[in-house]
Every structure is written in C-alpha cells, then in structure tokens.
Amino acid sequence: MQPDEAEKCWPALQNGDNQAVEIFVNEYYPGLLNFLLRLGCNPGDAEDVIQEAFIKAIRGLHRYQHQEHLRAWLFKICHNCWRDYCKKASRRREVAHEPGTLRAFKTDNTESQFMAREQAHRVQTALNRLPPKQRVVIILRYYHGFSIKEIAHIARCPAGTVKSRLNGALNSLRSFMEESDWE
Amino acid sequence: MKPVQQKEKIIDFLIAYPDVVLFPQEKARIVCNIKKELRRKHGHRPNIVEIIFPLLFLVVALLLANISGLFPVITGVPLLDQVDTVDFLRRALLYVFIAGALTTPLLLTILPLNKGRKW
Numbered sequence: 001m002q003p004d005e006a007e008k009c010w011p012a013l014q015n016g017d018n019q020a021v022e023i024f025v026n027e028y029y030p031g032l033l034n035f036l037l038r039l040g041c042n043p044g045d046a047e048d049v050i051q052e053a054f055i056k057a058i059r060g061l062h063r064y065q066h067q068e069h070l071r072a073w074l075f076k077i078c079h080n081c082w083r084d085y086c087k088k089a090s091r092r093r094e095v096a097h098e099p100g101t102l103r104a105f106k107t108d109n110t111e112s113q114f115m116a117r118e119q120a121h122r123v124q125t126a127l128n129r130l131p132p133k134q135r136v137v138i139i140l141r142y143y144h145g146f147s148i149k150e151i152a153h154i155a156r157c158p159a160g161t162v163k164s165r166l167n168g169a170l171n172s173l174r175s176f177m178e179e180s181d182w183e
Numbered sequence: 184m185k186p187v188q189q190k191e192k193i194i195d196f197l198i199a200y201p202d203v204v205l206f207p208q209e210k211a212r213i214v215c216n217i218k219k220e221l222r223r224k225h226g227h228r229p230n231i232v233e234i235i236f237p238l239l240f241l242v243v244a245l246l247l248a249n250i251s252g253l254f255p256v257i258t259g260v261p262l263l264d265q266v267d268t269v270d271f272l273r274r275a276l277l278y279v280f281i282a283g284a285l286t287t288p289l290l291l292t293i294l295p296l297n298k299g300r301k302w
Binding site: 025026030054058122123143 | 192194202203210221
C-alpha cells in the first residue's frame with residue numbers, strides 16, 4: 001500500500017469500516033503469507049496466524065500513531081502471533097508440514113512453475129537450516145526489503161543484533177551453498 | 184571470489200524463491216472471516232475480573248457493615264431505624280472506601296488473570 005493510500009484508509013479502519021478492512025487485508029495479506037511460508041509455516045496455519053494478526057492489528061489501530069511504519073508494525077504483530085502459535089503447537093506436539101508444497105508460484109507458464117517449485121524447495125531447505133532468529137531477519141531483509149531499524153523493531157532486538165544475525169545467516173547460507181555445490 | 188560477489192550470489196539464490204500466487208477466492212475468504220470475527224468480538228464481553236470485582240466488593244462491604252453493627256445482614260433484625268441518618272451515610276461511605284481498598288489490590292495482585300496486564 002502506498003503511504004497516501006494508507007493515510008486515506010487509516011481513519012476509516014479505526015472506525016471499523018468494512019471497505020477499509022477489505023483494502024487493508026487485500027494489500028498486506030500476500031506479504032504476510034509469503035513471510036510465514038518462508039519461515040516454514042504450512043499454508044493452513046499461516047492463514048490462521050494472519051487472520052489473528054489482522055484482528056489484533058485492526059483492534060489495536062486506535063493505539064498506534066506512527067502510520068508511516070504501518071507495514072513494519074503489521075509484520076511485528078504477525079511475527080508475534082507466529083511465535084505464540086509455535087509455542088502452542090510445540091505444547092500440542094504438532095509437527096510443521098513441508099512448507100509451500102501445495103501453493104502455486106508467480107511465474108509465466110507451467111514449465112517455469114515446475115522450475116519455481118524446485119527452486120523454492122532448494123531455498124526453503126537452506127532457510128530451514130538457519131536458526132529461527134536468523135531466518136526471520138534474512139527473510140525480512142531480502143524478501144520484504146525492510147531496513148535494519150525496522151527489522152530491529154519487528155524482531156524486538158537492537159540494530160546491532162540484527163546486523164550480526166544477518167551476517168551469521170549469510171555465512172551459514174554460503175557454507176550451505178558450498179557444501180551443496182550450487183551455482 | 185570477493186565477499187561482495189559472494190553476498191550477491193547468496194542474495195540471487197534467495198531471490199530465486201518466488202512469491203506464491205494468491206487466488207481471489209482465498210483473499211475473499213480471509214476478508215470475510217476477518218470481518219465476521221471483528222463483528223463477533225466487537226461488543227464488549229465482560230471478563231472474569233469485571234464480574235468478580237463487584238461481587239467481592241459487595242461481600243466485603245456487607246461484612247464490614249455487619250461486623251460494626253451498621254447493617255444486620257446475618258441477624259436480619261431491622262435496626263436501620265435506630266441509626267442516625269447522617270452517621271449512617273458517613274459510615275456507609277467509609278465502608279465503601281475500605282471495601283474498595285481491600286478488594287482492589289487483592290484482585291490486581293493475587294488473581295493470576297491479571298499478571299502482566301497493564302491497568
């Protein structure tokens with residue numbers, strides 16, 4: 001969502017306007033879904049987590065004043081919901097499914113769809129080997145384009161820690177790529 | 184290979200993971216669920232503290248009044264006529280204050296429901 005559109009949407013959202021809710025969800029849902037799928041969440045759980053995050057966000061909008069960071073704030077809520085979900089799931093001894101296997105990818109044709117699936121599987125394997133904290137920062141940085149400061153806000157840690165986690169994640173990925181001999 | 188090139192290679196590798204496609208029906212379902220959920224929980228639902236607090240408050244106030252003989256709840260003897268009205272009001276206000284002072288910290292600290300909650 002462009003900042004202008006977010007600003008227009010803001011007062012209507014605070015009043016619980018249905019149209020504004022629709023615009024808000026349509027705009028941010030794809031980003032949040034891709035974020036959770038890359039974190040290793042299965043599509044069904046991702047829907048539940050995102051729904052919970054949107055409800056929390058819409059209810060908490062009146063308390064939030066920095067609308068220029070709306071996207072980062074929404075990702076933070078989603079990340080928190082995901083962590084809570086994982087805690088509950090681990091208590092119930094549930095095992096996460098293979099991520100993204102049932103989804104179609106944004107590609108031009110069927111052939112590239114197959115390639116995309118293969119590539120996604122490779123990258124997801126590499127991402128799954130990273131510790132969860134490193135995985136979060138690398139996804140936020142390279143797939144969603146957040147700044148170090150915004151990632152620090154989302155992951156609730158200092159900017160220095162974010163940089164260190166990014167560095168660690170890149171090193172791990174490099175070793176993984178060397179091990180697997182990938183071009 | 185230089186570190187910058189290595190970093191670029193890793194980023195290229197990561198970017199090769201494309202975004203998933205979202206179907207319009209899926210979006211519509213999510214929007215519908217969220218609207219439904221927002222409508223369902225939009226009304227204020229009283230939590231357990233809001234129910235327990237007035238009950239506990241009433242019990243403590245009546246107990247205090249009964250102990251001091253202001254309001255004979257247990258005996259049921261109508262002694263109110265014998266009590267001076269001004270004195271009765273003054274003491275009643277005092278009991279309300281004391282009951283509040285006793286029940287509020289109890290509810291805010293002892294009940295596990297309130298742990299970590301901002302008031």
